[in-house]
Amino acid sequence: MSKEEPMCKEEIQVVRSGSCQSLSERSTINYDIGSQGDSQYIRLSGNSGSGLYCKEWVSIAAIKQLLSGTPSITSKALQPLFLGRSTNSPGFLLATIVNEKLCSIPTKSAPEAPQSKPSKVKKSK
Numbered sequence: 001m002s003k004e005e006p007m008c009k010e011e012i013q014v015v016r017s018g019s020c021q022s023l024s025e026r027s028t029i030n031y032d033i034g035s036q037g038d039s040q041y042i043r044l045s046g047n048s049g050s051g052l053y054c055k056e057w058v059s060i061a062a063i064k065q066l067l068s069g070t071p072s073i074t075s076k077a078l079q080p081l082f083l084g085r086s087t088n089s090p091g092f093l094l095a096t097i098v099n100e101k102l103c104s105i106p107t108k109s110a111p112e113a114p115q116s117k118p119s120k121v122k123k124s125k
Contacts, residue, residue, distance in 0.1 A: 012036045012057050017045065020099035023075070023091055027051065031096040042100070044092050053092050054085040063097060073103055 012034040019030045027049030034041045034057060041057040058081050070077050078090035097103050 012041050015040075018096070018099065019046075020095050022047075022049070022051075023095050029092050029095050033100070042093070042096060044089065044096070047088075047092065051088040051092070052086045054082050054089040056085075058093065060102065063093075063102065067103055 030046030040060040043057045044053045075091035075094045082089040
């Protein structure tokens with residue numbers, strides 16, 4: 001699957017802008033949601049950190065199609081949308097679509113401590 005670019009000459013209109021924490025929580029990601037006709041798009045528009053990112057519009061329909069049936073949603077699942085682009089872009093996009101509630105990722109929970117077996121007490125003679 002490749003990223004969908006608008007095929008007609010009508011420009012994508014920014015409907016609203018947002019921001020969220022990156023998945024690492026080390027920077028703030030800015031993004032825009034746009035529309036062109038009946039289609040919706042999202043693009044990364046800023047990063048408070050030093051990581052580079054792709055500023056091109058990505059079809060929300062393409063994102064949903066790519067993620068449908070994916071057992072584990074990670075930034076790797078979004079890499080086909082950014083072939084030949086910055087490797088930060090899939091992770092930054094994942095943070096934005098989680099923030100927009102277009103998908104959810106499981107939270108990391110602390111591993112359970114192993115159950116210890118009670119030790120046998122030796123009786124003294």
